[in-house]
Amino acid sequence: MVEQLSYTGNLEVGKPADYNFYLTASVYNFSFWFNGETLILPIGEFILFVRENDPVLKADIYSPPGSSRVGISPDIVKHVLGLSEDLRGFYELASKDPLLSDSIRVLAGMHFRAVTPWLASLVAVCQQNASFKQGWRMYYNIIKAFGKRVRIRGLETYIPPEPGVILRAGPEVLRATRIGYRARTVTGLAELFSRKPYLNTWDIRPVELEEELSSVKGVGEYTKRLVLALSLRYYGKPPIDRWLRKIASVVYGVEEESVEEEYVKRWGNWSGLAALYTTVALDAEPLSTALERIRAGLTRPDPSKYSPLTLWKYL
DNA sequence: TGCCAGGCGGGGT
DNA sequence: ACCCCGCATGGC
Numbered sequence: 001m002v003e004q005l006s007y008t009g010n011l012e013v014g015k016p017a018d019y020n021f022y023l024t025a026s027v028y029n030f031s032f033w034f035n036g037e038t039l040i041l042p043i044g045e046f047i048l049f050v051r052e053n054d055p056v057l058k059a060d061i062y063s064p065p066g067s068s069r070v071g072i073s074p075d076i077v078k079h080v081l082g083l084s085e086d087l088r089g090f091y092e093l094a095s096k097d098p099l100l101s102d103s104i105r106v107l108a109g110m111h112f113r114a115v116t117p118w119l120a121s122l123v124a125v126c127q128q129n130a131s132f133k134q135g136w137r138m139y140y141n142i143i144k145a146f147g148k149r150v151r152i153r154g155l156e157t158y159i160p161p162e163p164g165v166i167l168r169a170g171p172e173v174l175r176a177t178r179i180g181y182r183a184r185t186v187t188g189l190a191e192l193f194s195r196k197p198y199l200n201t202w203d204i205r206p207v208e209l210e211e212e213l214s215s216v217k218g219v220g221e222y223t224k225r226l227v228l229a230l231s232l233r234y235y236g237k238p239p240i241d242r243w244l245r246k247i248a249s250v251v252y253g254v255e256e257e258s259v260e261e262e263y264v265k266r267w268g269n270w271s272g273l274a275a276l277y278t279t280v281a282l283d284a285e286p287l288s289t290a291l292e293r294i295r296a297g298l299t300r301p302d303p304s305k306y307s308p309l310t311l312w313k314y315l
Numbered sequence: 316t317g318c319c320a321g322g323c324g325g326g327g328t
Numbered sequence: 329a330c331c332c333c334g335c336a337t338g339g340c
Contacts, residue, residue: 128322130320135321181335182335182336
């Protein structure tokens with residue numbers, strides 16, 4: 001069953017001169033949410049069609065039948081798109097960084113789109129103990145299996161599921177998303193966000209969200225930090241996994257045990273963003289390939305690869 | 316064919 | 329505080 005959404009208005013938001021819409025729309029995205037030109041942005045029950053209309057971004061708003069029409073504020077759109085995120089401090093550090101200085105030339109103006117804490121937690125769990133490809137395939141499967149299929153202007157897209165949808169669907173549908181043993185964790189997260197819906201906002205304090213996430217079995221330090229970065233734009237604590245731990249130990253010449261300390265010393269409140277940028281700069285290559293690329297000085301993204309920036313062309 | 320990953324927790328020491 | 333192992337799945 002495909003539901004039809006209808007046009008209910010539009011809004012314009014200012015676009016800073018150094019903001020790169022194409023990169024922001026591209027990074028870690030799927031084909032049903034970006035086609036190379038228009039960003040199809042689900043926010044709550046609404047879908048926004050966002051495109052560049054210099055010097056602003058223009059968003060057409062589509063709503064389900066009988067919906068309240070209110071509920072999309074420019075501030076929300078700005079948060080999601082990172083329009084009020086001032087990255088100058090980050091670029092200053094990155095320009096002197098042995099790993100990222102090269103890539104910021106081509107990635108300047110890219111922001112990571114924010115998702116809700118609930119969806120960020122799904123993304124994060126899918127990254128656990130899996131390659132980039134497998135992780136995003138799992139998240140893709142979840143959106144397609146549980147999301148709401150909607151039609152707008154003749155094209156089909158998906159509104160991601162609320163946590164209750166996953167709880168009601170039963171374990172066999174979840175198994176079909178091929179997330180393996182992560183299913184337990186996803187169920188635990190769905191229970192948490194169902195029980196405490198106030199956690200699933202962009203106003204929640206990072207420490208509170210972090211603490212609540214800790215109660216879910218299967219959610220550890222890495223997952224929590226990734227959630228804070230992807231939903232709240234909180235970058236003070238970097239999500240360091242085996243991949244980044246090894247890479248940073250090589251690049252900065254420190255023991256793996258002290259990578260986090262070194263990372264926070266260098267990046268401060270930009271630590272989490274630096275971690276995310278690193279995955280883009282190295283095309284999220286598996287560890288051994290990533291290390292070879294660093295040795296060869298190939299630390300810019302390669303547009304011909306299946307990578308965080310081109311994922312939307314493949315899935 | 317077997318390994319073995321952008322984690323994590325449980326059970327050992 | 330540490331190791332160390334299993335875990336679902338898919339990619340190589």
